[in-house]
Amino acid sequence: QVQLVESGGGLVQPGGSLRLSCAASGFPFGNYRMAWYRQTPGKEREFVARIGTKNEVTGYADSVKGRFTISRDNAKNMVYLQMNILKVEDTAVYYCTRPIGNDWGQGTQVTVAS
8 A cells, every 4th residue: 555654854943954754655655746745733734845756856846946856766765855045934844745646654754942
């Protein structure tokens, strides 16, 4: 079955960087767009970034443009989110998703705090 496993979250100071990874399995990874979303307690899950099948980026949330970079490695069935210049408001659980199948990982916590 479809599995998405996120990793790379943690505690980082404002202005710092983190790289999230998502390992995908159970489907022909290279055939599907992938995306990252995030969620904070009491709020709806929000879109962060989306990438096409050939590593073309199809969109970023305005709040992360210029700071976050989504990428993928089809040979490894991996999708990444490089997060730079992190802000306190980036604190959230980050989820990897295959939008077409509404498939989600378990999430990885990112906390930005001094």
